[in-house]
Amino acid sequence: MKNYKRADTHIWAGRTSEDQLYLHEKVTFLDLENDELIENQNTAFAILGYACDEGVRRNSGRVGAALAPDAIRKMMASLSNHLDKSVQIVDIGNIICNKNDLEYTQSYTSNKIAQILKYKYFTIVLGGGHDLAYAHYNGIKEYLPNSSIGIINLDAHFDLRKIESNGNSGTPFYQISKENDRFKYLCLGIQEESNNQELFKTAHQLGVKYIKSTDFNIQNRNYIFTVLDNFIDQVDNVYLTIDMDGFSSAFAPGVSAPSPFGFSIDIALAVIEQICKSGKLVSSDIVELNPEYDLDNCTARLAARLAYYIMKFISSE
Numbered sequence: 196m197k198n199y200k201r202a203d204t205h206i207w208a209g210r211t212s213e214d215q216l217y218l219h220e221k222v223t224f225l226d227l228e229n230d231e232l233i234e235n236q237n238t239a240f241a242i243l244g245y246a247c248d249e250g251v252r253r254n255s256g257r258v259g260a261a262l263a264p265d266a267i268r269k270m271m272a273s274l275s276n277h278l279d280k281s282v283q284i285v286d287i288g289n290i291i292c293n294k295n296d297l298e299y300t301q302s303y304t305s306n307k308i309a310q311i312l313k314y315k316y317f318t319i320v321l322g323g324g325h326d327l328a329y330a331h332y333n334g335i336k337e338y339l340p341n342s343s344i345g346i347i348n349l350d351a352h353f354d355l356r357k358i359e360s361n362g363n364s365g366t367p368f369y370q371i372s373k374e375n376d377r378f379k380y381l382c383l384g385i386q387e388e389s390n391n392q393e394l395f396k397t398a399h400q401l402g403v404k405y406i407k408s409t410d411f412n413i414q415n416r417n418y419i420f421t422v423l424d425n426f427i428d429q430v431d432n433v434y435l436t437i438d439m440d441g442f443s444s445a446f447a448p449g450v451s452a453p454s455p456f457g458f459s460i461d462i463a464l465a466v467i468e469q470i471c472k473s474g475k476l477v478s479s480d481i482v483e484l485n486p487e488y489d490l491d492n493c494t495a496r497l498a499a500r501l502a503y504y505i506m507k508f509i510s511s512e
């Protein structure tokens with residue numbers, strides 16, 4: 196069975212216009228296994244789905260995140276398009292996890308991400324569980340073997356659980372730390388009550404920088420930007436990963452582990468803009484949306500808008 200499914204063009208539907216007024220009218224399609232990728236001259240975004248919740252299942256979470264990539268695309272389709280005419284958006288389809296083989300799915304994902312980055316696309320990967328981060332980081336590393344890659348994670352959780360027999364959605368950054376001498380990790384929105392004392396100890400031992408959700412708000416903008424800018428200054432490139440469960444469950448109920456005390460959209464968007472405008476961001480993802488628990492698609496709508504604003508901020512950098 197294949198690990199790849201080309202994009203479903205019918206998902207990208209909505210009002211039509213003569214002048215690409217809506218995002219779905221701007222999207223083109225590429226089959227990662229049959230079509231040739233062409234190196235881009237202008238800004239181009241590749242949308243890749245990671246339709247996998249095996250890591251969530253292994254981490255005793257509520258499965259359903261495998262349905263998220265298409266749920267996010269559906270909500271992106273009807274958004275108004277204010278991107279420059281020269282900007283391209285290519286939907287590259289979904290990666291699928293067969294027979295619970297998370298390890299193979301992750302290595303396949305890393306290869307595909309490296310391939311996409313080599314053709315100068317800015318990749319936005321739609322998860323899937325946060326086990327995507329292990330694959331995504333390795334894909335960036337394959338593309339940029341000699342660069343120091345800083346990871347910025349907007350999340351309620353460190354995801355630094357120690358790996359026992361195999362990885363899951365709670366272990367990706369621990370796995371990365373074990374396999375890389377230079378581990379640079381900034382975690383924004385950490386919730387004390389959702390990370391046990393051992394996880395805080397691991398974070399300290401690994402030199403992880405973090406801001407707790409109680410401090411991650413717009414009133415603290417100056418402090419947050421100082422931490423963020425210092426972190427970005429110390430690395431060559433940035434990988435941004437956004438876990439939807441970091442948002443307050445008032446904004447993002449559709450996740451495996453909801454966060455009543457999560458952060459708000461205003462600070463998340465301000466931080467995302469700052470990261471995009473740093474000129475160091477190479478690739479990004481949005482993970483852990485679970486459409487099974489969503490309410491009127493509000494978490495999917497939020498994820499879709501985050502993807503839109505990443506494209507907007509990067510292309511107007």
Ligand SMILES: N=CN[C@@H](CCC(=O)O)C(=O)O
Pocket residue numbers: 254255256325352353354356364365389451452
């Ligand atoms: N992806 C990470 N997940 C969290 C799950 C927390 C929970 O289920 O309450 C973690 O492992 O810490």
Ligand SMILES: [Mn+2]
Pocket residue numbers: 325350352354438483
């Ligand atoms: Mn996470």
Ligand SMILES: [Mn+2]
Pocket residue numbers: 350351352438440441483
């Ligand atoms: Mn999380």
